Amino acid sequence: xxxxxxxxxxxxxxxxxxxxxxxxxxxxxxxxxxxxxxxxxxxxxxxxxxxxxxxxxxxxxxxxxxxxxxxxxxxxxxxxxxxxxxxxxxxxxxxxxxxxxxxxxxxxxxxxxxxxxxxxxxxxxxxxxxxxxxxxxxxxxxxxxxxxxxxxxxxxxxxxxxxxxxxxxxxxxxxxxxxxxxxxxxxxxxxxxxxxxxxxxxxxxxxxxxxxxxxxxxxxxxxxxxxxxxxxxxxxxxxxxxxxxxxxxxxxxxxxxxxxxxxxxxxxxxxxxxxxxxxxxxxxxxxxxxxxxxxx
Numbered sequence: 267x268x269x270x271x272x273x274x275x276x277x278x279x280x281x282x283x284x285x286x287x288x289x290x291x292x293x294x295x296x297x298x299x300x301x302x303x304x305x306x307x308x309x310x311x312x313x314x315x316x317x318x319x320x321x322x323x324x325x326x327x328x329x330x331x332x333x334x335x336x337x338x339x340x341x342x343x344x345x346x347x348x349x350x351x352x353x354x355x356x357x358x359x360x361x362x363x364x365x366x367x368x369x370x371x372x373x374x375x376x377x378x379x380x381x382x383x384x385x386x387x388x389x390x391x392x393x394x395x396x397x398x399x400x401x402x403x404x405x406x407x408x409x410x411x412x413x414x415x416x417x418x419x420x421x422x423x424x425x426x427x428x429x430x431x432x433x434x435x436x437x438x439x440x441x442x443x444x445x446x447x448x449x450x451x452x453x454x455x456x457x458x459x460x461x462x463x464x465x466x467x468x469x470x471x472x473x474x475x476x477x478x479x480x481x482x483x484x485x486x487x488x489x490x491x492x493x494x495x496x497x498x499x500x501x502x503x504x505x506x507x508x509x510x511x512x513x514x515x516x517x518x519x520x521x522x523x524x525x526x527x528x529x530x531x532x533x534x535x536x537x538x539x540x541x542x543x544x545x546x547x548x549x550x551x552x553x554x555x556x557x558x559x560x561x562x
Contacts, residue, residue: 293500293539301355301406302501308336308352309399312369316376317440325377333370359405368398376442385446385479389423397422400502407499411492417499420490421506424483424561428509431476431516434523435463445476463524473521477513484510484561500542507538510561 291299291306315328335344339353340363355361372394382388400418409415430437430444437444438461450457453472460469484506491499508530515528 304351304355316373322377361402361405365398365402368394392423392426396426409495414495416490417487420483420487425509427480428513465522488561
């Protein structure tokens with residue numbers, strides 16, 4: 267095969283089970299769970315094309331081929347079964363093609379854009395890389411109130427911002443800085459310091475500002491989720507709570523994401539799932555006994 271050929275292997279279940287996404291899938295009925303797992307597999311492969319080792323030129327070629335293949339799947343048949351499954355899911359749940367194209371454009375940005383001057387630029391990236399996925403999933407979950415789409419958009423941005431804050435070190439090794447350069451200048455913290463992993467008072471102030479911004483998107487998402495749609499979006503709410511806890515862990519670590527990877531333990535994730543399930547069945551009674559600042 268040529269150097270531009272795609273090498274796509276199926277995602278094994280053990281790999282999925284380790285993910286936050288898989289844990290949230292468990293609350294879904296089988297047809298919707300299979301659909302979400304297909305979307306997740308598509309997103310994983312797309313992301314891996316961009317993040318795998320190799321030069322950007324070859325990644326561009328593979329991403330272009332992958333984009334052509336998903337369009338072939340939609341218009342007929344692809345040589346990749348995951349794309350044929352994705353096409354079938356899109357047809358079954360009326361997922362607009364522009365959400366898929368938006369995600370692919372977001373991955374393209376990872377290859378062409380290593381810095382973001384303003385938050386507006388970063389917000390556009392977050393929408394393409396994450397909100398598009400949320401909007402796809404929203405069609406699978408189903409919703410009664412159109413305002414719930416705003417929940418998917420804002421939650422996607424909140425999750426992506428949290429990922430960015432957690433992965434500053436790893437992204438720096440790839441030559442990427444997602445924090446807006448205007449914010450670095452505002453707090454007197456340099457690109458060189460960020461890439462070197464310098465944790466000082468200026469970095470703490472910068473990170474507090476970024477975490478507060480992420481929190482605002484969690485709050486906006488929560489406010490947009492219509493009450494009648496909450497039971498349908500239990501899986502998304504589980505994801506939102508886990509990532510909100512991750513954001514809190516970053517804050518509790520004094521924003522030091524350089525010395526260790528900030529995580530939320532498996533036992534805590536299981537508790538989040540249980541709490542959300544209980545809230546679904548006993549929405550009023552549970553709040554009498556449990557106080558929480560989690561967004562869902």
